[in-house]
Amino acid sequence: MTKIDTTRPETVLPTPSHTVGPFYGHALPFPGGEDIAPLGHPDTVTVHGHVYDGEGRPVPDALLELWGPDPEGNVPTADGSMRRDPASGGFLGRNGVEFTGFGRIRTDANGHWYARTLRPGARGGNAPYLSVCVFARGLLVHLFTRIHLPGDEAALAADPLLSRLDAGRRDTLVAGEEGAGTYRFDIRLQGEGETVFLEFQ
Amino acid sequence: MTDALTQADIDREIAAEHAAYGKRVADGAPVEHHPRRDYPPYRPSVLRHPKRPPIAIDVTQDPELVELSSPAFGERDITEIDNDLTRQHAGEPIGERITVSGRLLDRDGRPVRGQLVEIWQANSAGRYAHQREQHDAPLDPNFTGVGRTLSDDDGFYRFTTVQPGPYPWRQHLNAWRPAHIHFSVFGSAFAQRLVTQMYFPGDPLFPYDPIIQSVTDDAARQRLVATYDHDLSVPEFSMGYHWDIVLDGPRATWMEEGR
Secondary structure, eight states: OOOOOTTSGGGOOOOOOOOOOSOOTTTSOOTTTTBOSOTTOTTEEEEEEEEEOTTSOBOTTEEEEEEOOOTTSOOOOOOOTTOBOTTTSSBOOOOSSOOOOEEEEEOOTTSEEEEEEEOOOOOTTSOOOEEEEEEETTOSSOEEEEEBOSSOHHHHHHOTTGGGSOHHHHGGGBOEEOSTTEEEOOEEOSSTTOOOOEEEO | OOTTOOHHHHHHHHHHHHHHHHHHHHTTOOOOOSOOSOOTTSGGGTTSSOSSOOEEEOGGGOTTOGGGSOOOOOGGGOOTTTTBTTSSSSSOOSSOEEEEEEEEEOTTSOBOOSOEEEEEEOOTTSOOSOTTOOOOSOOOTTOOOEEEEEOOTTSEEEEEEEOOOOEEOOSSTTOEEOOEEEEEEOOSSGGGOEEEEEEOTTOTTGGGOHHHHTSOSHHHHHTTBOEEOTTTSBTTTBEEEEOOEEOOOOHHHHTSOOO
């Protein structure tokens, strides 16, 4: 029975998760999903990497969602990530000015993804980070992880999550610097170098 | 994943997983509302699930966590007919028209307002409008099978579409997916994010499908199945199905007011 009686709290139980499957490509991605930063913004960073499976093979059908604060650490409140065109029924893209903080990116045939967004600012006692949600065929429940950018070693050392992890595992949450505002962040779903995934309680 | 893999092999694996879950609960383990990421009867999960347990983050320790807020979606992100999948082309799609509606709720049963609900599905012949789909059922030039809407002030969403067909998917010999509609939903916290599938009542394929059976708890699995609702059926137009969605998430999100 899937009419929930909200007057009986014991019946209000979570709807189970399912895999995104292989055929979301014509539905969920939208043009400009990876170009989150307003055009020409000086705090723009490029983050990119591969998604790998348990045999180290690239995953060509993963979907990543990125969500992060602006450079001052404020949570964006602007909508308009996937503006629609009522005339054509297509997409207009972002408006080039506002920062929604949200991006959605498909890996390509090589299992590679990229996003251009704004360097996140710190919130609370945490080192700055971008939140990442990973979906894929074969993944029955999505996975959360975080992208930290290198540079401020003191902030990274003081981060409540990173400081709980041993060095090898911690490094899976810190992107590699490639120069010119470009950072490499690979996601390993399983096995050697497995990325740290998070559960919010 | 060889040709030798049969439905009988998968049936045995499904039964074993179901029995193992029953034993865990009998031994005092908690009810599992979600699938385990490691569920071998669904072969693609084998190399795509983490082996290490997730690191727990107690969100009550830090209200500033990025994951406790969520991206915003608004009227700009939706057109007026985005929730009517039968009106996106010049002609009418082939198939049985249906209305699918329900409420988006949090764990406290409160409406989740103004959040994005996206759906996608196969056409009435069981074929996706996706380039890589190999099933040789006909495409429908009048049906793409993609819709989106925002939940209203009471948490309600509503879609008009056609009944999707079941389809074969080649994991094992004679593997068929029960008819379903994919849903992607946002809550007021990113940590409440949900992607799932809605099924139709009484589908004879349920016992054979390792994807729906990955939800090993019988009651939880039932929550993926919509209810036929005659009051939602539109006279001379469509059959009505009601499906409420309850977003999971950390305890702290239960106390947040839905946007």
